[in-house]
Amino acid sequence: xxxxxxxxxxxxxxxxxxxxxxxxFYKKSDTFFKKYVNNGKVAYKTIKANQSExxxxxxxxxxxxxxxxxxxxxxxxxxxxYNLIVIxxxxxxxxxxxPLDQSGFFDKVKHKVGGEPMTLNYLEIKKLILANKDxxxxxxxxxxxxxxxxxxxxxxxxxxxxxxxxxxxxxALDDKSWLKVNASAKKVELxxxxxxxxxxxxxxxxxxxxxxxxxxRSAPIPSSYKISHYEYDWSLNEG
Numbered sequence: 001x002x003x004x005x006x007x008x009x010x011x012x013x014x015x016x017x018x019x020x021x022x023x024x025f026y027k028k029s030d031t032f033f034k035k036y037v038n039n040g041k042v043a044y045k046t047i048k049a050n051q052s053e054x055x056x057x058x059x060x061x062x063x064x065x066x067x068x069x070x071x072x073x074x075x076x077x078x079x080x081x082y083n084l085i086v087i088x089x090x091x092x093x094x095x096x097x098x099p100l101d102q103s104g105f106f107d108k109v110k111h112k113v114g115g116e117p118m119t120l121n122y123l124e125i126k127k128l129i130l131a132n133k134d135x136x137x138x139x140x141x142x143x144x145x146x147x148x149x150x151x152x153x154x155x156x157x158x159x160x161x162x163x164x165x166x167x168x169x170x171x172a173l174d175d176k177s178w179l180k181v182n183a184s185a186k187k188v189e190l191x192x193x194x195x196x197x198x199x200x201x202x203x204x205x206x207x208x209x210x211x212x213x214x215x216x217r218s219a220p221i222p223s224s225y226k227i228s229h230y231e232y233d234w235s236l237n238e239g
């Protein structure tokens with residue numbers, strides 16, 4: 001009986017330590033984003049000059065133990081991890097004109113995330129989109145390019161995540177430069193994200209892309225409008 005109690009206490013202690021580690025990670029990430037991200041633009045040059053800050057967060061991402069983390073804790077962790085790894089890679093090889101200047105940036109280079117080696121594409125699709133069935137995540141991740149949804153200047157946490165995901169989604173879909181509506185021509189130009197990840201946006205019952213978009217837009221787009229996709233600008237989102 002005594003052995004069972006001790007094991008139970010050790011399990012509780014381990015869980016609390018892990019929660020503390022994740023909480024510390026969220027706080028450090030939040031401080032970093034607030035310091036180096038402004039209006040969706042990232043101060044890569046300044047980050048490069050202070051490489052130890054992003055290196056420390058990158059190391060934390062690799063060593064984090066998620067074995068007892070809740071679904072919400074993992075979701076917040078992985079979203080922050082994705083954005084921080086993108087910034088880490090850009091700053092490591094800075095100056096770059098585009099993330100695509102580094103071969104295999106998204107689909108070849110592997111990073112340790114919660115003890116597992118994976119590419120950014122694997123992290124995005126397997127650990128976030130498929131694991132959570134939440135297409136709003138696409139608006140929380142920034143790929144270091146001008147055409148990406150703007151990067152938030154704060155970290156996602158289990159407590160702010162739900163409202164933040166909805167806010168980020170609405171912000172992108174109401175942005176005239178990101179979602180281009182031409183009422184006189186009755187057409188709308190969408191980001192390539194909607195072409196590349198079309199299935200994600202209709203996975204939860206949305207009958208079409210416009211059905212998903214109109215759920216979050218302030219001014220719904222008529223279903224009769226012709227849809228096209230503008231070219232993606234992979235220029236670095238540097239500020």
